[in-house]
Amino acid sequence: MAKRVQVVLRQDVKKLGQADDLVEVAPGYARNYLIPQNLANFATPGILKQVEQRKEKERQRQLAILKEAQDRKTALETIGRFTIRKQVGEGEAIFGTVTAQDVVDVVKETTGQEIDRRGVVLPDDISRIGFYQTEVRLHPEVTANIEIQVASL
Template sequence: MAKRVQLVLNQDIYKLGRSGDLVEVAPGYARNYLLPQGLAVNATPGILRQVERRREEERKRLAEMKKDADVQKVALEKLPAIQIEKQAGEKDAIFGSVTNREVAEAIQAASGIEVDSRGVDVPEVRKLGSYSVEVKLHPEVSATVAIEVVATAAAE
Protein backbone atom coordinates (compact mmCIF):
# COMPACT_ATOMS: atom_id res chain seq x y z
CA MET A 1 0.00 0.00 0.00
CA ALA A 2 0.99 3.62 -0.50
CA LYS A 3 2.54 5.51 2.37
CA ARG A 4 0.66 8.23 4.24
CA VAL A 5 1.24 11.92 3.52
CA GLN A 6 2.01 14.53 6.17
CA LEU A 7 0.13 17.83 5.88
CA VAL A 8 -0.37 20.94 7.98
CA LEU A 9 -4.02 22.04 8.19
CA ASN A 10 -4.99 25.59 7.25
CA GLN A 11 -8.48 25.27 8.75
CA ASP A 12 -10.26 23.19 11.36
CA ILE A 13 -11.55 19.99 9.77
CA TYR A 14 -14.11 17.88 11.60
CA LYS A 15 -12.68 14.55 12.80
CA LEU A 16 -9.23 15.36 11.37
CA GLY A 17 -7.73 18.23 13.33
CA ARG A 18 -7.51 21.91 14.11
CA SER A 19 -5.83 24.66 12.14
CA GLY A 20 -2.03 24.33 12.39
CA ASP A 21 -2.08 20.62 13.31
CA LEU A 22 0.31 18.20 11.62
CA VAL A 23 -1.76 15.27 10.31
CA GLU A 24 -1.09 12.11 8.34
CA VAL A 25 -3.67 11.25 5.68
CA ALA A 26 -4.03 8.97 2.69
CA PRO A 27 -2.35 10.32 -0.45
CA GLY A 28 -5.63 10.36 -2.42
CA TYR A 29 -7.44 12.36 0.29
CA ALA A 30 -4.61 14.90 0.28
CA ARG A 31 -4.24 15.08 -3.50
CA ASN A 32 -7.95 15.11 -4.41
CA TYR A 33 -9.53 17.08 -1.59
CA LEU A 34 -7.35 18.79 1.03
CA LEU A 35 -4.72 20.39 -1.25
CA PRO A 36 -7.04 21.59 -4.08
CA GLN A 37 -9.52 23.09 -1.59
CA GLY A 38 -6.70 24.93 0.20
CA LEU A 39 -7.53 23.19 3.47
CA ALA A 40 -3.95 21.96 4.00
CA VAL A 41 -0.38 22.37 2.75
CA ASN A 42 2.47 19.90 2.46
CA ALA A 43 4.57 19.66 5.62
CA THR A 44 7.96 21.15 4.76
CA PRO A 45 10.59 22.13 7.35
CA GLY A 46 9.80 25.83 6.77
CA ILE A 47 6.06 25.32 7.26
CA LEU A 48 6.71 23.30 10.44
CA ARG A 49 8.83 26.16 11.85
CA GLN A 50 6.03 28.64 11.08
CA VAL A 51 3.49 26.40 12.82
CA GLU A 52 5.71 26.07 15.91
CA ARG A 53 6.23 29.85 16.02
CA ARG A 54 2.45 30.41 15.82
CA ARG A 55 1.85 27.92 18.63
CA GLU A 56 4.40 29.67 20.83
CA GLU A 57 2.73 33.05 20.20
CA GLU A 58 -0.66 31.51 21.06
CA ARG A 59 0.75 30.09 24.32
CA LYS A 60 2.09 33.53 25.27
CA ARG A 61 -1.24 35.17 24.44
CA LEU A 62 -3.17 32.66 26.58
CA ALA A 63 -0.72 33.12 29.49
CA GLU A 64 -1.21 36.91 29.25
CA MET A 65 -5.00 36.48 29.28
CA LYS A 66 -4.74 34.29 32.41
CA LYS A 67 -2.55 36.88 34.13
CA ASP A 68 -5.09 39.62 33.32
CA ALA A 69 -7.88 37.42 34.69
CA ASP A 70 -5.92 36.91 37.94
CA VAL A 71 -5.58 40.69 38.34
CA GLN A 72 -9.32 41.14 37.72
CA LYS A 73 -10.10 38.39 40.25
CA VAL A 74 -8.18 40.21 42.99
CA ALA A 75 -9.92 43.50 42.14
CA LEU A 76 -13.40 41.91 42.13
CA GLU A 77 -12.93 40.08 45.40
CA LYS A 78 -11.87 43.32 47.16
CA LEU A 79 -15.15 45.01 46.18
CA PRO A 80 -17.73 45.62 48.90
CA ALA A 81 -21.13 43.95 48.44
CA ILE A 82 -22.76 45.20 45.24
CA GLN A 83 -26.33 46.37 45.70
CA ILE A 84 -29.03 45.39 43.24
CA GLU A 85 -32.44 47.02 43.66
CA LYS A 86 -35.60 44.98 43.09
CA GLN A 87 -39.27 45.53 43.82
CA ALA A 88 -40.27 43.54 46.87
CA GLY A 89 -43.59 42.31 48.20
CA GLU A 90 -44.63 40.67 51.43
CA LYS A 91 -42.10 38.72 53.48
CA ASP A 92 -39.20 40.24 51.46
CA ALA A 93 -40.12 38.24 48.35
CA ILE A 94 -38.96 39.97 45.19
CA PHE A 95 -40.86 40.24 41.93
CA GLY A 96 -39.00 38.28 39.25
CA SER A 97 -35.42 37.28 39.95
CA VAL A 98 -31.90 38.61 39.70
CA THR A 99 -30.39 37.78 36.31
CA ASN A 100 -26.76 37.29 35.35
CA ARG A 101 -26.98 40.31 33.03
CA GLU A 102 -28.10 42.56 35.91
CA VAL A 103 -25.20 41.33 38.04
CA ALA A 104 -22.70 41.88 35.21
CA GLU A 105 -23.98 45.44 34.68
CA ALA A 106 -23.83 46.16 38.43
CA ILE A 107 -20.24 44.85 38.60
CA GLN A 108 -19.24 47.07 35.69
CA ALA A 109 -20.94 50.11 37.25
CA ALA A 110 -19.28 49.49 40.63
CA SER A 111 -15.77 48.58 39.51
CA GLY A 112 -15.37 49.52 35.86
CA ILE A 113 -14.38 45.93 35.07
CA GLU A 114 -16.30 44.55 32.11
CA VAL A 115 -17.59 41.03 32.80
CA ASP A 116 -19.23 38.71 30.29
CA SER A 117 -22.73 37.99 31.58
CA ARG A 118 -22.53 34.39 30.31
CA GLY A 119 -19.75 33.78 32.85
CA VAL A 120 -21.81 34.97 35.81
CA ASP A 121 -23.36 32.15 37.87
CA VAL A 122 -26.21 33.56 39.97
CA PRO A 123 -27.89 31.32 42.56
CA GLU A 124 -31.69 31.35 42.65
CA VAL A 125 -32.58 34.67 44.26
CA ARG A 126 -36.22 34.99 45.37
CA LYS A 127 -35.90 37.11 48.52
CA LEU A 128 -34.07 40.22 49.65
CA GLY A 129 -30.70 39.55 51.26
CA SER A 130 -27.03 38.80 50.63
CA TYR A 131 -25.81 36.23 48.12
CA SER A 132 -22.52 35.02 46.65
CA VAL A 133 -22.12 35.06 42.89
CA GLU A 134 -19.38 33.24 41.00
CA VAL A 135 -17.87 35.12 38.05
CA LYS A 136 -15.87 33.10 35.52
CA LEU A 137 -13.13 35.36 34.14
CA HIS A 138 -11.07 32.69 32.36
CA PRO A 139 -11.41 28.90 31.99
CA GLU A 140 -9.06 28.51 34.96
CA VAL A 141 -9.91 31.66 36.99
CA SER A 142 -13.14 32.38 38.89
CA ALA A 143 -13.93 35.13 41.39
CA THR A 144 -16.60 35.21 44.08
CA VAL A 145 -18.50 38.49 44.38
CA ALA A 146 -20.96 39.40 47.13
CA ILE A 147 -24.26 40.95 46.06
CA GLU A 148 -26.98 42.39 48.23
CA VAL A 149 -30.53 42.46 46.93
CA VAL A 150 -32.37 45.46 48.40
CA ALA A 151 -35.89 46.80 47.97
CA THR A 152 -36.36 49.77 45.67
CA ALA A 153 -37.42 53.02 47.28
CA ALA A 154 -41.18 53.43 46.91
CA ALA A 155 -42.07 56.37 44.65
CA GLU A 156 -45.05 58.26 46.06
Protein backbone atom coordinates in the same frame (compact mmCIF):
# COMPACT_ATOMS: atom_id res chain seq x y z
CA MET B 1 6.31 5.68 -3.78
CA ALA B 2 5.96 6.51 -0.10
CA LYS B 3 3.29 4.77 1.94
CA ARG B 4 2.36 7.95 3.86
CA VAL B 5 3.20 11.63 3.54
CA GLN B 6 3.16 14.36 6.16
CA VAL B 7 1.07 17.44 5.58
CA VAL B 8 0.26 20.49 7.69
CA LEU B 9 -3.45 21.34 7.68
CA ARG B 10 -4.35 24.90 6.78
CA GLN B 11 -7.97 24.50 7.91
CA ASP B 12 -9.94 22.11 10.10
CA VAL B 13 -10.67 18.89 8.22
CA LYS B 14 -13.38 16.63 9.59
CA LYS B 15 -12.04 13.31 10.94
CA LEU B 16 -8.46 14.35 10.17
CA GLY B 17 -7.44 17.24 12.40
CA GLN B 18 -7.46 20.91 13.27
CA ALA B 19 -5.71 23.76 11.49
CA ASP B 20 -1.91 23.71 11.94
CA ASP B 21 -1.89 19.99 12.84
CA LEU B 22 0.82 17.80 11.36
CA VAL B 23 -0.85 14.65 10.02
CA GLU B 24 0.17 11.65 7.96
CA VAL B 25 -2.07 10.77 5.03
CA ALA B 26 -1.94 8.65 1.91
CA PRO B 27 -0.03 10.36 -0.91
CA GLY B 28 -3.02 10.25 -3.27
CA TYR B 29 -5.32 11.87 -0.69
CA ALA B 30 -2.80 14.68 -0.19
CA ARG B 31 -2.00 15.15 -3.87
CA ASN B 32 -5.57 14.82 -5.23
CA TYR B 33 -7.71 16.39 -2.53
CA LEU B 34 -5.98 18.22 0.33
CA ILE B 35 -3.44 20.24 -1.67
CA PRO B 36 -5.76 21.24 -4.60
CA GLN B 37 -8.55 22.23 -2.19
CA ASN B 38 -6.03 24.41 -0.32
CA LEU B 39 -6.71 22.46 2.90
CA ALA B 40 -3.08 21.44 3.51
CA ASN B 41 0.56 21.96 2.55
CA PHE B 42 3.30 19.37 2.37
CA ALA B 43 5.34 19.47 5.57
CA THR B 44 8.63 21.26 4.89
CA PRO B 45 11.04 22.62 7.51
CA GLY B 46 9.97 26.20 6.70
CA ILE B 47 6.27 25.47 7.08
CA LEU B 48 6.84 23.54 10.30
CA LYS B 49 8.75 26.56 11.68
CA GLN B 50 5.87 28.88 10.74
CA VAL B 51 3.39 26.56 12.44
CA GLU B 52 5.46 26.53 15.63
CA GLN B 53 5.65 30.34 15.61
CA ARG B 54 1.86 30.62 15.19
CA LYS B 55 1.28 28.13 18.00
CA GLU B 56 3.65 30.04 20.29
CA LYS B 57 1.87 33.35 19.53
CA GLU B 58 -1.49 31.72 20.28
CA ARG B 59 -0.15 30.26 23.52
CA GLN B 60 1.14 33.70 24.58
CA ARG B 61 -2.23 35.26 23.72
CA GLN B 62 -4.08 32.65 25.81
CA LEU B 63 -1.72 33.26 28.75
CA ALA B 64 -2.40 37.01 28.54
CA ILE B 65 -6.16 36.40 28.55
CA LEU B 66 -5.82 34.09 31.57
CA LYS B 67 -3.70 36.65 33.45
CA GLU B 68 -6.23 39.39 32.74
CA ALA B 69 -9.06 37.16 34.04
CA GLN B 70 -7.08 36.45 37.21
CA ASP B 71 -6.51 40.19 37.72
CA ARG B 72 -10.23 40.85 37.27
CA LYS B 73 -11.02 38.09 39.79
CA THR B 74 -8.71 39.72 42.34
CA ALA B 75 -10.39 43.09 41.77
CA LEU B 76 -13.91 41.66 42.15
CA GLU B 77 -13.06 39.66 45.27
CA THR B 78 -11.29 42.65 46.83
CA ILE B 79 -14.49 44.67 46.59
CA GLY B 80 -16.40 41.61 47.75
CA ARG B 81 -19.93 42.95 48.14
CA PHE B 82 -22.20 44.56 45.57
CA THR B 83 -25.60 46.04 46.40
CA ILE B 84 -28.65 45.59 44.17
CA ARG B 85 -31.68 47.73 45.02
CA LYS B 86 -35.15 46.27 44.45
CA GLN B 87 -38.68 47.27 45.39
CA VAL B 88 -39.75 45.43 48.55
CA GLY B 89 -43.21 44.30 49.66
CA GLU B 90 -44.53 42.55 52.77
CA GLY B 91 -42.19 40.37 54.78
CA GLU B 92 -39.10 41.76 53.05
CA ALA B 93 -40.04 39.95 49.82
CA ILE B 94 -38.79 41.61 46.66
CA PHE B 95 -40.92 42.35 43.63
CA GLY B 96 -39.60 40.58 40.57
CA THR B 97 -36.32 38.72 40.58
CA VAL B 98 -32.63 39.47 40.67
CA THR B 99 -31.25 38.59 37.25
CA ALA B 100 -27.75 38.04 35.92
CA GLN B 101 -28.12 41.33 34.04
CA ASP B 102 -28.70 43.12 37.38
CA VAL B 103 -25.39 41.69 38.63
CA VAL B 104 -23.61 42.71 35.41
CA ASP B 105 -25.00 46.24 35.68
CA VAL B 106 -24.00 46.71 39.34
CA VAL B 107 -20.47 45.35 38.69
CA LYS B 108 -20.04 47.68 35.70
CA GLU B 109 -21.37 50.62 37.71
CA THR B 110 -19.09 49.90 40.68
CA THR B 111 -15.86 48.75 39.03
CA GLY B 112 -16.19 49.67 35.36
CA GLN B 113 -15.50 46.04 34.41
CA GLU B 114 -17.50 44.36 31.67
CA ILE B 115 -18.52 40.81 32.52
CA ASP B 116 -20.57 38.39 30.47
CA ARG B 117 -24.03 37.78 31.93
CA ARG B 118 -23.86 34.14 30.80
CA GLY B 119 -21.00 33.66 33.25
CA VAL B 120 -23.04 34.79 36.27
CA VAL B 121 -24.44 31.91 38.36
CA LEU B 122 -27.12 33.10 40.77
CA PRO B 123 -28.60 31.06 43.61
CA ASP B 124 -32.20 29.94 42.95
CA ASP B 125 -33.65 31.33 46.17
CA ILE B 126 -33.28 35.11 45.75
CA SER B 127 -36.75 36.20 46.81
CA ARG B 128 -36.06 38.34 49.88
CA ILE B 129 -33.67 41.10 50.82
CA GLY B 130 -30.40 39.83 52.26
CA PHE B 131 -26.97 38.56 51.31
CA TYR B 132 -26.34 35.94 48.62
CA GLN B 133 -23.17 34.28 47.31
CA THR B 134 -22.79 34.52 43.54
CA GLU B 135 -20.29 32.92 41.20
CA VAL B 136 -18.92 34.84 38.20
CA ARG B 137 -17.05 32.85 35.54
CA LEU B 138 -14.48 35.17 33.98
CA HIS B 139 -12.59 32.47 32.06
CA PRO B 140 -12.94 28.69 31.77
CA GLU B 141 -10.24 28.37 34.44
CA VAL B 142 -11.05 31.46 36.58
CA THR B 143 -14.15 31.90 38.75
CA ALA B 144 -14.74 34.76 41.18
CA ASN B 145 -17.03 34.43 44.20
CA ILE B 146 -18.76 37.66 45.13
CA GLU B 147 -21.47 38.58 47.60
CA ILE B 148 -24.65 40.27 46.45
CA GLN B 149 -26.67 42.32 48.90
CA VAL B 150 -30.29 42.73 47.86
CA ALA B 151 -31.64 45.86 49.54
CA SER B 152 -34.80 47.96 49.37
CA LEU B 153 -35.03 51.07 47.22
